[in-house]
Amino acid sequence: MIEFETRTQREKEMVEAVAGLIAGIDLRKMDGDLQSSLMQSAMKSGAAQYMDMIMSPGGLLPFKTEALRQLIMYGGNEPVPGRSMAKTTAKAQPVKYALTAMGMAAISSGEGGRDAAMSRYLPEIMKGRLFCYCITEPGAGTNTNKVSTIAVDNGDHFVMNGQKTYISAADTSHYMVVVARIVKDGEEQGVGTFIMETATAGISMTELDIAVLGDKQFTIYYDDVKIPKDALVGSKSGTKSGGKISASVFYTLNLERIIVGFTTLRLCQEALSRAMERAAIPASDGRVPGSDPDIKRRIAKVKLKLEQASLATKRACVAYDNSENPVVMGTFANMAKYLSTMAANEACQLALELYGVEGLDKDKDDVGGDYLMARLLRVAPINNEMVLNFLGEHMLGLPKSYR
Numbered sequence: 001m002i003e004f005e006t007r008t009q010r011e012k013e014m015v016e017a018v019a020g021l022i023a024g025i026d027l028r029k030m031d032g033d034l035q036s037s038l039m040q041s042a043m044k045s046g047a048a049q050y051m052d053m054i055m056s057p058g059g060l061l062p063f064k065t066e067a068l069r070q071l072i073m074y075g076g077n078e079p080v081p082g083r084s085m086a087k088t089t090a091k092a093q094p095v096k097y098a099l100t101a102m103g104m105a106a107i108s109s110g111e112g113g114r115d116a117a118m119s120r121y122l123p124e125i126m127k128g129r130l131f132c133y134c135i136t137e138p139g140a141g142t143n144t145n146k147v148s149t150i151a152v153d154n155g156d157h158f159v160m161n162g163q164k165t166y167i168s169a170a171d172t173s174h175y176m177v178v179v180a181r182i183v184k185d186g187e188e189q190g191v192g193t194f195i196m197e198t199a200t201a202g203i204s205m206t207e208l209d210i211a212v213l214g215d216k217q218f219t220i221y222y223d224d225v226k227i228p229k230d231a232l233v234g235s236k237s238g239t240k241s242g243g244k245i246s247a248s249v250f251y252t253l254n255l256e257r258i259i260v261g262f263t264t265l266r267l268c269q270e271a272l273s274r275a276m277e278r279a280a281i282p283a284s285d286g287r288v289p290g291s292d293p294d295i296k297r298r299i300a301k302v303k304l305k306l307e308q309a310s311l312a313t314k315r316a317c318v319a320y321d322n323s324e325n326p327v328v329m330g331t332f333a334n335m336a337k338y339l340s341t342m343a344a345n346e347a348c349q350l351a352l353e354l355y356g357v358e359g360l361d362k363d364k365d366d367v368g369g370d371y372l373m374a375r376l377l378r379v380a381p382i383n384n385e386m387v388l389n390f391l392g393e394h395m396l397g398l399p400k401s402y403r
Contacts, residue, residue, distance in 0.1 A: 086369030103131035129174035190244030261336030271347035309339035
């Protein structure tokens with residue numbers, strides 16, 4: 001199959017080396033200095049010679065999202081029979097790792113934040129102490145302008161009250177990243193990002209009867225939660241179009257959209273491959289589905305949409321790794337999320353139609369599971385209608401539709 005993206009031989013070798021490194025890592029067997037242990041594993045796998053392509057010396061994260069995109073999209077590219085993307089995701093529960101990356105990005109976005117992220121939190125993460133991300137509220141959804149959780153500045157500490165809902169992996173997280181409205185002396189100061197331990201007094205949670213990509217969902221309650229002043233992390237300043245919403249909030253949400261983008265592209269690749277395989281198998285009457293002009297056109301359209309979404313996602317990764325203006329970065333990130341999820345939905349629907357009822361067999365290729373996952377990503381963690389609103393405002397300069 002023709003690939004639109006041109007990758008260098010070194011990029012291909014990097015993906016192969018990192019995939020081998022990940023496959024061979026067992027954190028439970030690493031003693032002492034985990035960073036040294038990981039470096040030794042990188043040397044053995046050959047990944048160490050590609051550190052300039054993997055590590056980000058000046059970005060918000062210690063690694064480049066572009067390297068991660070290539071790993072997700074091209075590491076072991078052929079779909080394995082009986083192991084669908086939906087099945088693998090439900091078992092591996094990758095959401096908590098993406099949320100942890102968002103927490104690290106929030107911390108790194110402020111002055112001296114990168115050093116704090118690397119020295120204080122990275123060692124914790126390597127011990128398995130991960131993050132959940134708390135932004136969604138019952139009366140606001142993901143509209144940051146309507147966040148009602150309040151952190152009152154009492155001089156030497158904050159006191160937080162409020163509620164978050166549809167929070168993934170809260171039960172397995174050690175830290176919470178909480179987006180809250182800051183108030184001092186009765187005056188609103190803006191919307192910022194706080195980091196606190198999940199076990200902090202005053203925090204409670206209720207499990208919801210819903211799961212997203214394998215992780216449980218919770219409603220979180222904050223009742224007079226006392227937190228130190230250094231819990232407010234990342235960039236404190238607002239953005240030109242975001243008003244008093246701190247840049248740290250934009251950086252984390254942009255990363256979320258980018259991760260959804262390249263994860264969904266992998267799903268799209270899998271569905272397209274399965275659709276093409278099925279289209280080449282003769283039916284009971286001897287007719288080959290792929291010879292039908294309509295099927296052929298639909299497969300070609302999905303391929304074009306996949307490549308279009310891939311280019312948009314690559315541009316978003318470059319913007320993130322270069323710490324570009326968060327609103328400009330957000331335009332590319334939202335574009336990546338929208339194009340990727342729409343392409344994946346079309347690919348999964350086509351694959352399921354070609355498979356027929358056999359595609360619903362969860363013990364085989366489970367095309368139905370992939371289709372449900374693609375539909376979910378159209379509306380979560382933010383629905384595509386809100387994405388289009390953002391693009392209309394920030395890419396085209398149209399008036400705001402909500403505040």
